[in-house]
Amino acid sequence: MDHKIVVNSLYKIFGSNPEKALRLLKEGATKDEILEKTGQGVGIADVSFHVDEGEILVIMGLSGSGKSTLVRCLNRLIEPTCGQILLEGTDITKLSKEELRVTRQTRFGMVFQHFALFPRRNIIKNVEYGLEVRKVPAQERAQRAQAATEQVGPKGWENSYPAQLSGGMQQRVGLARALALDPDIMLMDEAFSALDPLIRRDMQDELLKLQEKMHKTIIFISHDLDEALKLGDRIILMKDGYIVQEGTAEEILTNPANEYVKRFVEDVDISKVMTASTIMKNPLEVASYAHDGPKTALWKMKQAGISSLFVQHKGKLKGIVSADDAVTALKNGDKDLANIVQTDIKKIPPETPANDLFPLLVNNSSPLAVVDEEEHLLGVIIKGTLLAALSEGVTNNGTA
Amino acid sequence: MEQLKIPIGKSLEYVIELITEHFSFATKAFSEVTETGISFLVDSMMFFPPWALILFFSAIAWFLSKRKGLALFTLIGLGLIWNMGLWAPTISTIALVLISTLIAMLIGLPLGILSALNTTSFKIIMPILDVMQTMPAFVYLIPAIPFFGLGPVGAIFSTVIFSMPPAIRLTCLGIKQVPVELVEAADSFGSTRSQKLFKLQLPMATPTIMAGINQTIMLALSMVVIAAMIGAKGLGGEVWKAIQRLEPDKGFEAGIAIVIVAIILDRIMQRVGAQQKAA
Known part of the structure; x- marks a missing residue:
């Protein structure tokens, strides 16, 4: 059990008589039936999941699905009705008021949909808020707030007031305010939803960049699948208070658990989600530098029905040999592939989105090599494979 | 019917008698303190010649409101009062209003926060306020x-009761109006209740509280x-004397x-409130 946070069958019932609603829920009644019969609102029902250290978990769902309630239960801004929330083994639901306060001060940083900046404090005072509450001495407070603002915040606006800033800048302040505390867990409640699309994309990129450096445990609430797919190491899909599906972006897209997930997923632009590694074909035959001459290479090409061949040496990709060059070399009696290898080839990492592959393939008649950081050849993409994969993806996720 | 009458009035009278008899130490202490306060305030204001005080008030009006017009109005208005020979009664009215408002706020703000x-x-508290106001x-x-x-202390007592409700109500309203997301944000950083109150809720509620104080002052003036x-x-x-002697002038x-006096106090307080909002 090395998960950072483990949530075990967490429930939240809004109303004065949660017991009755709980019983009905366990008997299988739906949210609407319970509201009709008991007047109790079901916030979240039987939610269990875990979050690992350093990962971004996106909790996604439409409004009313319970995602915001869930994230507020984690730091008990909303008191869960029953269930467990284990933070490194300590049950948060059992903490006393004082212990909870300390936990909030030291472990959680929260970013809100509508920024929730304090309008009567200037930017730097906003960023300092958490430290002030923690009674950090003024000088250290100022330093850390300054550092956080420099990292993500709008520079040069320290003495302005929130109302003078644009939405994007305000949310940078919101982010800086949470980061100034250096918490290990970030709760981000639709943090970028109120921003316009361009700014939102920038903020997403920035968050990913920050995450590479900081390795926080991030729980990100979103109603936007594109955002979830971009940010989430794993995604949890919620509906009516329940978790409908949990998995990586790939798993949810290629294997939607039910009709609801499928409908959610339909709108996604497949080319954005698919990456080089999902599309690439296994390198069928690869000529080895050390042993093969042009004759072997030609034979391999003939076997595979292709007109060019990647050349590897000691596991590293060296270049490509075309059939024409191999024939010429054979005629000249040249036995060494090294002399005819073209090293000028396009190499791409496996996580390249399919979108970015089109321009590469249009201007380049030879196939693309998908390589990892050590230059190992992982796979090959030619125009045909890309188009085939995309059309297949569309039919898989279309109205089946 | 006489026998069936529920003795509401009688019981209240009994309560008043009870308080008068058994809590005279409290009422006496209150008398002492307020009387000292009033005479100190009146004496110190009467110590200066009226023209000096008029200039001083005008300067304060200008400083608090940042409006030249209001300062000018204060200068002319108070000058007119002096000219009408009403300087001493005006000073005593202002002293009564200030002390009543001070007491009303000392009691009203904490009650507002509490509620x-x-x-x-x-x-x-709310139904009691309804009764007090109607x-x-x-x-x-x-x-x-x-x-x-009879005398100024009794006047202050009834003025305080009469003018306190808006201070309580608007303090309460101001705090309740703080957006939920901001309160959540303060909570999410682990603020204590008092940190939340003093760092977020009271500063956010200040304009509304100022409006409450303004109303309290106006009510205090009318009650005085x-x-x-x-x-x-x-x-x-x-005014009372003029009614009894039939002297309309x-x-x-x-x-x-x-x-x-009402216009000067109201405008100053409104400007102060507006500045709070703008900050």
Whole structure:
């Protein structure tokens, strides 16, 4: 059990008589039936999941699905009705008021949909808020707030007031305010939803960049699948208070658990989600530098029905040999592939989105090599494979 | 029917008697403190020549409101009052209003905060405020006499009761109006209740609280005039005298003086409130 946070069958019932609603829920009644019969609102029902250290978990769902309630239960801004929330083994639901306060001060940083900046404090005072509450001495407070603002915040606006800033800048302040505390867990409640699309994309990129450096445990609430797919190491899909599906972006897209997930997923632009590694074909035959001459290479090409061949040496990709060059070399009696290898080839990492592959393939008649950081050849993409994969993806996720 | 009458009035009278007899130490202490306060305030204001004080008030009006027009109005208005020979009663009215407002705020702000933060207190305090605000103002004069006798202290007592409700209500409203997301944000950083109150809720509620104080001052001014009936001196006393002696000239002059004081106090407080909002 090395998960950072483990949530075990967490429930939240809004109303004065949660017991009755709980019983009905366990008997299988739906949210609407319970509201009709008991007047109790079901916030979240039987939610269990875990979050690992350093990962971004996106909790996604439409409004009313319970995602915001869930994230507020984690730091008990909303008191869960029953269930467990284990933070490194300590049950948060059992903490006393004082212990909870300390936990909030030291472990959680929260970013809100509508920024929730304090309008009567200037930017730097906003960023300092958490430290002030923690009674950090003024000088250290100022330093850390300054550092956080420099990292993500709008520079040069320290003495302005929130109302003078644009939405994007305000949310940078919101982010800086949470980061100034250096918490290990970030709760981000639709943090970028109120921003316009361009700014939102920038903020997403920035968050990913920050995450590479900081390795926080991030729980990100979103109603936007594109955002979830971009940010989430794993995604949890919620509906009516329940978790409908949990998995990586790939798993949810290629294997939607039910009709609801499928409908959610339909709108996604497949080319954005698919990456080089999902599309690439296994390198069928690869000529080895050390042993093969042009004759072997030609034979391999003939076997595979292709007109060019990647050349590897000691596991590293060296270049490509075309059939024409191999024939010429054979005629000249040249036995060494090294002399005819073209090293000028396009190499791409496996996580390249399919979108970015089109321009590469249009201007380049030879196939693309998908390589990892050590230059190992992982796979090959030619125009045909890309188009085939995309059309297949569309039919898989279309109205089946 | 006489036998069936529920003795509401009688029981209240009994309560008043009880307080007068057994809590005279408290009413006496209150008398002492307030009387000292009033005479100190009046004496120190009367120590200066009227023209000096008029300049001083105008300067304050300018400083607080940042408006030249208001300072000019204060200068001319108070000058007119001096000219009408109503300077001394005006000073005593201002002193009564200031002290009543101060006491009303000392009691009202904490009650307002309490009712905003605690649902039970809210449910108890709000109906009491409803009663306090609908009860005819004159009724408050009645218990003031057995408690404190005729004079300014009784006037202050009834003025405080009459003028306190808006201070409580608007403090409560101001705090409750703080957006939920901001309160959540303060909570999410682990603020204690008092940190949340002093760092977020009170600063956010300040403009509304200022509006409440403004109303309290206005109500206090109107009640201080009525309280002339139980022997509060001041401008109200002048009006009262004019009624009894049928002197319309004196009555109107005193009335105009009250209006001038009211306008000055109201505009200054409004400007202060507006500045709070803008900051």
